[in-house]
Amino acid sequence: MKKTALVTGANKGIGFEIARSLGKHGYDILVGARDEARGQAAVEKLTAEDISATFVKIDLNDLGSLHAAAKMVNSLDILVNNAGIPDSVKPGHAALDMAKHTFDYTTEDLRTTMETNFLGTHELTKNLLPSLADNAKIVNITVPISPTGFWHPLAYITSKAALNVMTLTYAYEFEKMGSRRQIFGIMPGAVATDLNGMEAGAHGGFVKSAEAAGQMSTDIILSDQNQNGQIIQYDGKIVTDYEIQLRG
Ligand SMILES: NC(=O)c1ccc[n+]([C@@H]2O[C@H](COP(=O)([O-])OP(=O)(O)OC[C@H]3O[C@@H](n4cnc5c(N)ncnc54)[C@H](OP(=O)(O)O)[C@@H]3O)[C@@H](O)[C@H]2O)c1
Secondary structure (H helix, E strand, O other): OOOEEEEOOOOOHHHHHHHHHHHHOOOEEEEEEOOHHHHHHHHHHHHOOOOOEEEEEOOOOOHHHHHHHHHHOOOEEEEEEOOOOOOOOOOOOOOOOOOOOHHHOOHHHHHHHHHHHHHHHHHHHHHHHHHEEEEEEEEEEOOOOOOOOOOOOHHHHHHHHHHHHHHHHHHHHHHHHOOOOEEEEEEOOOEOOOOOOOOOOOOOOOOEOHHHHHHHHHHHHOOOOOOOOOEEEOOOOEOOOOOHHHHO
16 A cells, blocks of 8 residues: 655755655655645646645644644655744745844744744644554654854744654653654754755755755655654764753
């Protein structure tokens, strides 16, 4: 029987490339997107590559769309929680503002980013639990949360820290229940997308293309290893040296 994968934010960027890569591995793809026209355009592109793809409206800021999406999914083998925003920046100005000072973040910046990246993702995941296959995998696309000189965008890393706690907590519950389900995080590193406005190959080649990030993520997702509770970096390294305080 064919397996099904739902990818949120699958209309572009890393999400589209994960959808494409999983589709090439034979998965039926549910293309989660908040905008129907953009979602259907992605479905057409995937279908043109002989990938089975269906649009599902998923707007992480609209609980009704999340509940409706969960109802229309019968059986799910892979859920990729990919959709995300860098900050509460306005549409058309989506690039992550690395120069924004910590003290300049507003409550609205933090609320919007947390609502999208964490609260919406949690609501969708929780509502999909009854539809998950016994050995289903839930994948949270995430970032490092420790502030460094270059890297400390407060709203973004705060929301991803919450997402990482969700990864660890769901993993704990799966393990305690003796479930074969897994949840893990993937950190793709710097990827050239609208989210950061960077170009592939920038920073001495450190910035990878969305296609490379999609393939790398798919290799991790399809691994035979038990990855429950892990946060895995783009090079396959399991990250254990940050958020130590969260792990106790
Ligand atoms: N790019 C990087 O360097 C990098 C590194 C590490 C992790 N990530 C993570 O990778 C994921 C994908 O980001 P990306 O770089 O591919 O950025 P992107 O090209 O901007 O794609 C973001 C996707 O999320 C969707 N989205 C945004 N808000 C949404 C909402 N409220 N409901 C549903 N969908 C929503 C967007 O839909 P619209 O097209 O409708 O806006 C788009 O499909 C994010 O979680 C990001 O944090 C990115």
